[in-house]
Amino acid sequence: xxxxxxxxxxxxxxxxxxxxxxxxxxxxxxxxxxxxxxxxxxxxxxxxxxxxxxxxxxxxxxxxxxxxxxxxxxxxxxxxxxxxxxxxxxxxxxxxxxxxxxxxxxxxxxxxxxxxxxxxxxxxxxxxxxxxxxxxxxxxxxxxxxxxxxxxxxxxxx
Amino acid sequence: xxxxxxxxxxxxxxxxxxxxxxxxxxxxxxxxxxxxxxxxxxxxxxxxxxxxxxxxxxxxxxxxxxxxxxxxxxxxxxxxxxxxxxxxxxxxxxxxxxxxxxxxxxxxxxxxxxxxxxxxxxxxxxxxxxxxxxxxxxxxxxxxxxxxxxxxxxxxxxxxxxxxxxxxxxxxxxxxxxxxxxxxxxxxxxxxxxxxxxxxxxxxxxxxxxxxxxxxxxxxxxxxxxxxxxxxxxxxxxxxxxxxxxxxxxxxxxxxxxxxxxxxxxxxxxxxxxxxxxxxxxxxxxxxxxxxxxxxxxxxxxxxxxxxxxxxxxxxxxxxxxxxxxxxxxxxxxxxxxxxxxxxxxxxxxxxxxxxxxxxxxxxxxxxxxxxxxxxxxxxxxxxxxxxxxxxxxxxxxxxxxxxxxxxxxxxxxxxxxxxxxxxxxxxxxxxxxxxxxxxxxxxxxxxxxxxxxxxxxxxxxxxxxxxxxxxxxxxxxxxxxxxxxxxxxxxxxxxxxxxxxxxxxxxxxxxxxxxxxxxxxxxxxxxxxxxxxxxxxxxxxxxxxxxxxxxxxxxxxxxxxxxxxxxxxxxxxxxxxxxxxxxxxxxxxxxxxxxxxxxxxxxxxxxxxxxxxxxxxxxxxxxxxxxxxxxxxxxxxxxxxxxxxxxxxxxxxxxxxxxxxxxxxxxxxxxxxxxxxxxxxxxxxxxxxxxxxxxxxxxxxxxxxxxxxxxxxxxxxxxxxxxxx
Numbered sequence: 001x002x003x004x005x006x007x008x009x010x011x012x013x014x015x016x017x018x019x020x021x022x023x024x025x026x027x028x029x030x031x032x033x034x035x036x037x038x039x040x041x042x043x044x045x046x047x048x049x050x051x052x053x054x055x056x057x058x059x060x061x062x063x064x065x066x067x068x069x070x071x072x073x074x075x076x077x078x079x080x081x082x083x084x085x086x087x088x089x090x091x092x093x094x095x096x097x098x099x100x101x102x103x104x105x106x107x108x109x110x111x112x113x114x115x116x117x118x119x120x121x122x123x124x125x126x127x128x129x130x131x132x133x134x135x136x137x138x139x140x141x142x143x144x145x146x147x148x149x150x151x152x153x154x155x156x157x158x
Numbered sequence: 159x160x161x162x163x164x165x166x167x168x169x170x171x172x173x174x175x176x177x178x179x180x181x182x183x184x185x186x187x188x189x190x191x192x193x194x195x196x197x198x199x200x201x202x203x204x205x206x207x208x209x210x211x212x213x214x215x216x217x218x219x220x221x222x223x224x225x226x227x228x229x230x231x232x233x234x235x236x237x238x239x240x241x242x243x244x245x246x247x248x249x250x251x252x253x254x255x256x257x258x259x260x261x262x263x264x265x266x267x268x269x270x271x272x273x274x275x276x277x278x279x280x281x282x283x284x285x286x287x288x289x290x291x292x293x294x295x296x297x298x299x300x301x302x303x304x305x306x307x308x309x310x311x312x313x314x315x316x317x318x319x320x321x322x323x324x325x326x327x328x329x330x331x332x333x334x335x336x337x338x339x340x341x342x343x344x345x346x347x348x349x350x351x352x353x354x355x356x357x358x359x360x361x362x363x364x365x366x367x368x369x370x371x372x373x374x375x376x377x378x379x380x381x382x383x384x385x386x387x388x389x390x391x392x393x394x395x396x397x398x399x400x401x402x403x404x405x406x407x408x409x410x411x412x413x414x415x416x417x418x419x420x421x422x423x424x425x426x427x428x429x430x431x432x433x434x435x436x437x438x439x440x441x442x443x444x445x446x447x448x449x450x451x452x453x454x455x456x457x458x459x460x461x462x463x464x465x466x467x468x469x470x471x472x473x474x475x476x477x478x479x480x481x482x483x484x485x486x487x488x489x490x491x492x493x494x495x496x497x498x499x500x501x502x503x504x505x506x507x508x509x510x511x512x513x514x515x516x517x518x519x520x521x522x523x524x525x526x527x528x529x530x531x532x533x534x535x536x537x538x539x540x541x542x543x544x545x546x547x548x549x550x551x552x553x554x555x556x557x558x559x560x561x562x563x564x565x566x567x568x569x570x571x572x573x574x575x576x577x578x579x580x581x582x583x584x585x586x587x588x589x590x591x592x593x594x595x596x597x598x599x600x601x602x603x604x605x606x607x608x609x610x611x612x613x614x615x616x617x618x619x620x621x622x623x624x625x626x627x628x629x630x631x632x633x634x635x636x637x638x639x640x641x642x643x644x645x646x647x648x649x650x651x652x653x654x655x656x657x658x659x660x661x662x663x664x665x666x667x668x669x670x671x672x673x674x675x676x677x678x679x680x681x682x683x684x685x686x687x688x689x690x691x692x693x694x695x696x697x698x699x700x701x702x703x704x705x706x707x708x709x710x711x712x713x714x715x716x717x718x719x720x721x722x723x724x725x726x727x728x729x730x731x732x733x734x735x736x737x738x739x740x741x742x743x744x745x746x747x748x749x750x751x752x753x754x755x756x757x758x759x760x761x762x763x764x765x766x767x768x769x770x771x772x773x774x775x776x777x778x779x780x781x782x783x784x785x786x787x788x789x790x791x792x793x794x795x796x797x798x799x800x801x802x803x804x805x806x807x808x809x810x811x812x813x814x815x816x817x818x819x820x821x822x823x824x825x826x827x828x829x830x831x832x833x834x835x836x837x838x839x840x841x842x843x844x845x846x847x848x849x850x851x852x853x854x855x856x857x858x859x860x861x862x863x864x865x866x867x868x869x870x871x872x873x874x875x876x877x878x879x880x881x882x883x884x
Contacts, residue, residue: 017418020438028393028436033385034378036559037437038510039594043824046510074378089376090369093790096798097235098375099382099510099559124833131824133510133560134235135801137835139794 003063007032008076018064023047025063026073034074034102038131045130048103049073055110055126074102081112084147094143096134104130108144116151118144211342213302215268216295217246219342223323223335225252228262230269230288231279232531234558234565235798236853237791238284239371242292244787245285248362249296249355252334253323259371261555264533276534280566280681282755282851285787289849297352299341303334306341357785357846366790372557382559383514383528388587391516392421394579395440395591397430397447398600401817403456403676406430406449414443423447426578428571428600433583437591457676458817461606464675465501468608468629472499476627476669477647480657483665488623492614496704498697500611501878502630502689504812505604505682506821508829511559512597513572517580518587522546524577527587529558531565535638539570540577562802563681567602568637571678598827599819603812604682605631609656609693613663619705620716624663626656626693629671631679647672651681655690655858660723660753661698661716677814683802684854687754691858692865692879695750699866700875709749709866710736717751723758726780726843727751730760733841734778744768745775748867750859755851757783761800763836763863767871770884774804774836774864782843784850792852793840799856800838805830807861809880 005012007026014029021040026032026049035058038046042057049058050072077086085108088094095101104127111118111126118126123144132140210218210226218226227243239259247257262269266277272287274280303325308315311330318327325332334341362368374380399405409430411423419435420443430447434440489495516527524540530553541548558565567573576590592600607630616622632649634640643650648670650657657668682688702712710731717724731737731749741747744767751760764776779796786792809828813820821827865876868883 017438017442019442024436024438027384028438031387033381033387036382036511037384037591038512039824041594041823041825044510044594077377086376093370093794095235095370095372095375096237096794097510097558097560098372098380101375102378105376128831128833131510131829131831133508133562133802133805133829135798135804135830135835136794137801137830137832138797138838140832 003067005063005066005071006069007071008073014063016063018062020063021059022049022061022063022066022071023058025066026058032073032075036099036102038100038103043131044100044103045107046100046103048106048130050106050110053110053113055107074106077105077109079109079113081147081151082109084150085109085112085143088143088146092139092143092146094136094139096136100130100132104132104140108140108147111144112147112151117148211338213299213342214295214346216292217250217299219299219334219338221335221338223256223333225250225257225334227257227259229259230262230277231271231284232529232555232558232561232565233261233372234279234529234531234561236284236795237370237372237788238279240368240791241285241787242288243371244362244368245289245292246296248360249293250300251320251322252296254362254368256323256334257371264530264537264551264553264555266534269533278532278534278566280531280563282757282854285849286756286851289787293354294349294352297354298347301347301352302344303337303341305344306337307332310337310340363787364785364789368788370791380557382511382557383516384511384559384591386516386527386556386589388516388518388527391587391589392433392435392583393437393440393589393591394431394433394576395437395444395593396426396428396575396579396596397432397444397449398428398596399451399456401451401453401456401458402601402678404451404453405455407452408450410448413446413448417443417446422583424582426575428575431579431582433579433588441593453817456817459814460816461504461812461814465606465608467673468606468671469499471629471671471673472608472610472627476629476671478667479648479653479670480666480668482667483623485623485625485665485667488665489612489614489625492623495612495614496701497610497612498700498875498877500609500689500693500696502607502692503879504606504677505688505806505810506598506812506827507562507564507682508598508810508824508827509560509562509564512594513564513592514590515573515576516587516589517576518585519544519577519581520585523550524580525552525554526573527554527556528573529561529565530555531558531561532570535568536570536573539574543574543577544581562683563685564602567680568634568639571602594824595822598821598823601678602680603677604688605633605679607689609689611693611697613697613701615701615705619707621663621701623665626666626668627671628653628656628668629673631675631677632672633679633681633685635672651686653690654686655752655754656694659694660720661713662719663716683799684754684857687752687854687858688803688806691750691752691754692862695752695859695862696865696875696877699748699862699869703869708737713749713751722782723751723753726758726782727760729841729843730762730778730780733780733839734762736762742766744871746867746869746871748863748865748870750863750866752855752858754855754858757781757850757852757855759796759855759859761856761859761863763860763867765864765867765871767868767883772868772883773834777836777838777860777863778841779838779856780841780843781852781856782845783852783855784845784847786842787849789842792842795852796840796856797838799854800860801830801835803857803860804836804864807864807879807881808834811880
């Protein structure tokens with residue numbers, strides 16, 4: 001049946017079965033392939049998007065449950081926190097194979113949007129649902145801190 | 159894998175001082191082993207357009223001033239786009255910002271791995287085999303730009319300078335783009351005429367001023383196989399047998415076929431394929447298949463049974479892989495022999511992007527899109543399957559979401575699976591997608607092994623004899639590479655690391671049992687060294703304890719004749735504060751040093767122990783990999799190799815119950831997450847030697863260093879992976 005979704009500020013109507021995970025709607029039907037498939041059971045975080053601002057695993061969220069929500073994928077990231085994270089990711093050369101990094105960026109951005117100055121423990125708690133088999137964890141952590149510094153410094157000088 | 163050992167090359171590693179092109183003797187595929195293949199300028203060069211103008215097989219320059227470097231290796235995270243382009247840009251004197259990279263086509267005549275004799279990525283050879291070749295490609299293109307400028311300005315070429323993408327002489331100056339059309343028509347420079355830089359002249363190599371060229375990974379625009387979208391493309395999944403070697407007796411697809419969007423269901427060699435409009439539809443339809451399997455020829459043992467067999471095997475003599483002196487006589491004369499038995503489980507690669515491949519078969523031709531790691535052997539396998547010739551197979555290589563060995567499958571397993579499916583749906587692109595469960599359960603694992611090590615100590619506490627027995631499946635046996643890689647019953651990938659080790663043990667022997675087991679096995683980041691380094695380094699530590707010696711001092715004593723391992727170990731020890739810094743209560747420090755893929759890595763680990771739990775707090779690593787083309791990427795690879803090896807040290811384990819793989823996904827195949835990642839500090843030994851491996855050598859030392867740190871706290875010796883305190 002048809003479902004009306006709001007993704008990256010745009011309305012999309014898709015005609016799929018109601019149990020189809022949002023992941024496969026955005027990837028296979030809306031051609032937004034930045035969101036990645038890694039496990040299909042909310043274990044790895046590669047499929048993370050923001051649903052009403054909250055980092056959410058789309059591989060276990062059905063299209064039916066996605067109706068009426070504000071969904072942001074990596075393609076629609078715009079917040080200052082997102083820009084700071086992505087800039088840090090390039091500057092610190094965080095990605096290796098890169099396959100998990102859309103999910104990492106989404107989780108890191110959601111963290112900074114809620115907590116502009118996270119501690120190491122906050123970062124571990126927010127990011128341990130995102131697996132990276134290349135082991136870019138130290139650079140992810142450094143990237144989050146670099147991005148965070150922009151807001152901490154801005155707040156201090158404001 | 160130590161590929162170099164098995165190729166009759168007249169040069170093991172490209173020497174940065176050599177001016178001549180790499181030559182590999184006729185021992186391995188003569189005619190395929192070209193250096194830079196200088197193609198004649200194409201017709202494009204006659205046209206003034208923005209199209210890229212081909213200077214040689216690796217370098218094109220466009221009038222819009224873009225320098226495009228074709229990358230002959232697969233970019234799977236190891237940084238090969240950046241590394242190879244750095245070598246080109248260095249000698250071309252390009253500005254780093256004007257350089258873009260693209261995967262080269264599958265063409266062994268131009269893009270062979272000079273250490274393998276075929277086009278392929280592996281064995282940590284990407285930089286090592288192409289360091290000089292890429293530099294020469296850059297130098298040749300520069301010579302053509304200079305020649306064009308000299309002709310245009312009527313000046314002497316030797317007086318022209320090139321810097322940051324600008325060619326200059328007196329008042330004249332031009333960008334590469336402005337000279338591209340004229341330069342591409344210049345004759346191919348004579349190889350001996352190329353002027354190469356000395357290391358002191360490098361501006362990019364060895365510097366941190368080269369941002370990675372595998373771009374788009376921070377914003378979701380980088381394209382992986384999973385993201386390939388073609389007009390009319392369908393998606394396929396496969397129901398694989400529940401046990402390795404089981405066959406289909408019968409199946410009923412009626413319910414699956416009734417589902418909207420399902421196109422076809424049919425049997426292929428590896429199972430039942432479901433072809434549908436999208437992944438979710440295919441997966442749901444697969445759940446509705448009724449399949450009866452015939453397990454009469456399947457492997458039905460449990461991993462516990464297999465390991466028990468290996469434990470018996472190591473009590474019996476095996477094929478001799480290496481022999482120095484007669485350790486048996488020393489050991490039998492000794493009243494105090496130290497013996498340890500080691501056990502290693504099967505391991506899945508669990509790269510983040512599950513196996514996948516896009517194929518389209520039109521008649522006797524195939525077009526492929528995937529993260530292709532072995533173009534030459536995959537192409538040959540596809541051609542053989544289709545009964546066609548290799549020139550009818552086109553491969554478009556895209557980024558791979560990790561590999562760690564899995565994508566270089568000697569049987570081209572998932573690639574052939576996708577072609578088998580696509581030829582049943584002719585003239586239509588079909589994307590084969592494995593679920594995580596397929597990826598975890600459909601095989602190709604690091605083999606399980608059991609080792610038994612025995613040693614006697616002399617009066618000074620040094621081992622004067624060592625006996626090593628290894629039991630485990632051969633990775634190479636039965637593959638197309640067996641003829642090259644298995645000699646006299648010895649698969650080098652089963653023993654590498656325990657053979658030819660650096661410690662001075664005068665009498666030693668390595669024996670191997672290679673039992674046949676029906677579990678498909680394959681190399682896994684650092685191959686044999688994944689297990690041999692653990693046995694070697696844990697055993698040496700145990701001997702040091704027995705001798706009452708400091709683990710670092712004991713190793714240095716045994717490494718007297720190996721200045722390279724000595725230097726790397728000393729650097730790591732110094733940076734870690736070995737013997738000079740106090741650790742908190744309940745903490746321990748451990749060390750390991752190992753040489754693989756031409757490079758030496760030492761790692762020193764601090765662990766904290768709390769009851770039956772422990773945490774790896776800090777790793778200090780030192781690496782000697784020759785010239786570090788990109789130090790930031792070298793450090794990233796050491797961090798990555800440590801994380802990958804640490805995952806196996808702490809948690810990774812594939813087990814089988816009655817032939818069924820027990821693990822299905824990341825909830826029961828546990829891998830390293832951020833909260834268990836230690837701080838990592840990497841120190842690179844300054845060097846002017848030719849580059850050696852970087853992607854793998856950081857993995858072998860981590861697990862034994864952790865085990866040795868745990869031993870320092872607990873006084874116990876840990877001989878089984880993954881590590882458990884209780």
